[in-house]
Amino acid sequence: MFPKFSRNLWLLWFGTIVSAIGNELNAIAFSVYVLQRYDSIYLMSLTMAFSHLPRAIGGMIAGPIVDHFPKVPILVICDVVRGLNLIVMAVSAYFFDLALWVVWAVAVTNSFLDAFFDTASQTVIPKVTNEGELVKTYSLFTTSNQIVEIGMKAASGLLLAFFGPLPLFIFDGVSFVLSGISEAFIKIKENTDSRAPLRFTTKFKEGILYLREKRDLFRLLTVLGLSNVFAIGGFVGLLPYCKGIEHYGLEYYGYFLSIGGFGYLVGALATAKIPPSKYYLIFCVSFLVHNLHWLLFLSHELAMISFVQFFVNGLFMSSVSIIVQTKVVESTDEQYLGRVMALLGVILTALSPLSMVLVGYSADIFGAKETMIATYTSSLGFSLLVVATSYVRSSFSTESN
Numbered sequence: 001m002f003p004k005f006s007r008n009l010w011l012l013w014f015g016t017i018v019s020a021i022g023n024e025l026n027a028i029a030f031s032v033y034v035l036q037r038y039d040s041i042y043l044m045s046l047t048m049a050f051s052h053l054p055r056a057i058g059g060m061i062a063g064p065i066v067d068h069f070p071k072v073p074i075l076v077i078c079d080v081v082r083g084l085n086l087i088v089m090a091v092s093a094y095f096f097d098l099a100l101w102v103v104w105a106v107a108v109t110n111s112f113l114d115a116f117f118d119t120a121s122q123t124v125i126p127k128v129t130n131e132g133e134l135v136k137t138y139s140l141f142t143t144s145n146q147i148v149e150i151g152m153k154a155a156s157g158l159l160l161a162f163f164g165p166l167p168l169f170i171f172d173g174v175s176f177v178l179s180g181i182s183e184a185f186i187k188i189k190e191n192t193d194s195r196a197p198l199r200f201t202t203k204f205k206e207g208i209l210y211l212r213e214k215r216d217l218f219r220l221l222t223v224l225g226l227s228n229v230f231a232i233g234g235f236v237g238l239l240p241y242c243k244g245i246e247h248y249g250l251e252y253y254g255y256f257l258s259i260g261g262f263g264y265l266v267g268a269l270a271t272a273k274i275p276p277s278k279y280y281l282i283f284c285v286s287f288l289v290h291n292l293h294w295l296l297f298l299s300h301e302l303a304m305i306s307f308v309q310f311f312v313n314g315l316f317m318s319s320v321s322i323i324v325q326t327k328v329v330e331s332t333d334e335q336y337l338g339r340v341m342a343l344l345g346v347i348l349t350a351l352s353p354l355s356m357v358l359v360g361y362s363a364d365i366f367g368a369k370e371t372m373i374a375t376y377t378s379s380l381g382f383s384l385l386v387v388a389t390s391y392v393r394s395s396f397s398t399e400s401n
Contacts, residue, residue, distance in 0.1 A: 008128040009137070011186045016121070016141060019079060019179035020148045021171075028254070029165035029172070030107060031239055036165075038100070041240045041368065045360020048236060049353035050107045055345060058115030063342030064203035067335065070190045071120040075183045078117035082110045083176030090169035115345055122341040126329055127188045134329060135272055138322045142268035207339030217331050217340075220395040223386055224324065225347035227287065230379035232355040234294050237368040237375075244368065245301055252303065259307045263314025270315075271322045279323050280396040284387045286316035291380035298373055327395065 005013075030051065035044045066074060089106045092098055129137040211218055242253040274282060293313040297306050332340045362371040386392065 004130055004133070006128060006130070008186050008188055011182050012121070012124060012128055013141065013144065015075070015079070015179040015182035017144050017148060018175050018182065020145050021175050028239075029168040030103070032250070033165040034100070034103065035239065035243075041236075041363045042357075042360045043100070044239070045236050045356045045363070047104065047107060048360075049356040050104045051111045053353035054108045054112040055115045058112040059119065059342040059346035060204070062116045062119040062345075063207050063339030066116065066119045066123060066338035066342065067203060067207075071124050071338075072183060072186050072188065072190075074116055074120040075124070075186075076180045078113040078120070079176045079180030079183065082113050082117075083173040083180065085110055086169045086173035086176065090166045090173065093166055093169075115342065118345055119338055119342040122325075122329075123338050124186070124188065126334075126337070128186070135322065135326050138325050139268050139272045142271075142318060142322055143265055147265060203339065207336060207343060210333075210336045211340055211343055214331060216392075216395040216397070217328065220324065220327070220392045221344055221347045223392050227379065227382060227386075228352055229355045230375060230382050231290065231294075232352055232359055232375065234372060234376070236356050236359040237363055237372040240363060241298075241368040241372065247301070248303070255303075256306060256310050260310040260314035263311035264318040265314075266311075267315040267318030268322060271319045274319065274323075276396075279327070280393055282316070282319050282323060283392070283396065286320040287383040287387065288380070289313060289316045291376050291383055294372065294376040295380065298369055298376075323396075 030047055031044050034047045035041070038044075085106050089098070089102065092102070125137060125141070126134060211221075238256070239250075239253050242248045242256070243250055245252075290313055293309045297309055300306075328340065328344060329337065359371055359375060362374075
């Protein structure tokens with residue numbers, strides 16, 4: 001079910017897991033910190049936007065740089081700097097009245113580095129994977145991350161309620177530094193031309209032209225990016241929605257995400273067994289399940305039923321995530337992989353910050369529940385349009401370009 005472990009795979013896997021442990025807590029801690037201090041969904045959504053927009057901008061820069069320079073040093077630098085940023089911010093917030101712009105500055109910097117780290121790690125994974133085991137490797141990383149997510153998100157609500165967000169920032173910062181130390185020992189053969197001058201503009205244009213020639217791949221990434229814009233309501237609205245329900249509260253935010261993570265875990269375990277002929281069916285069904293899940297979740301306040309819904313949603317979203325990652329890597333020539341993976345990140349995140357701000361502003365005026373219903377009704381309509389037109393069907397063909 002999982003690939004054979006090599007020394008490099010162990011080191012990359014360990015670094016990713018240690019980083020993920022803190023990262024799961026950090027993602028929630030930023031939102032809770034701003035929401036509790038300023039009591040504004042709009043400011044919370046702005047913080048989330050500042051955690052995503054630089055990622056899109058950084059993605060446009062990261063691709064050519066990752067393709068040009070060795071990947072492992074990029075992983076180490078990104079992890080260590082992100083960790084130190086969080087530690088310094090948390091210590092400063094403990095002793096001083098930290099201004100909101102400082103929190104945003106850390107969010108912006110770390111988000112920018114996220115783009116470089118994600119792009120570099122995606123290009124390293126195929127290099128530490130045995131031939132023919134790429135899907136199994138992605139399944140391994142996804143499964144491990146979901147085990148972490150289940151535990152951390154289930155505990156996050158309680159930890160935040162008892163200790164507040166600052167200790168979680170410290171924990172996250174330390175985990176990043178430990179992750180960087182682990183990755184520093186990875187030894188792989190790098191096919192880079194780092195001694196030659198970096199013609200950034202030329203490399204960037206080459207990446208764009210290459211992706212445009214891969215029409216099936218370009219269509220798939222475009223659909224994913226647009227669906228992400230429509231679906232952002234749940235990510236912005238879930239925390240204030242749970243906070244506003246008397247018998248839910250902050251801890252249920254963590255519980256719901258944890259159950260969704262458990263479904264994601266089961267989906268990751270099952271994905272390696274799915275035949276390629278079923279990839280397109282899984283993709284279409286996951287689109288519909290995701291949107292119906294949120295609309296049904298908002299139609300009642302029964303926690304047990306919601307747990308089942310989050311599990312099923314996580315199961316399908318995991319499978320489609322692994323399938324898409326595998327298709328992108330298998331369809332891309334090695335010399336362009338960094339730029340394509342970076343552009344994938346740009347397409348998935350470029351419009352999300354604007355969507356987050358609009359959803360947050362609307363939630364402050366009309367309410368989180370009403371805003372989420374509107375966004376997921378629109379998302380469902382978009383999903384039905386994609387499925388009805390078979391716009392991305394050829395992207396899942398074994399003969400696809």
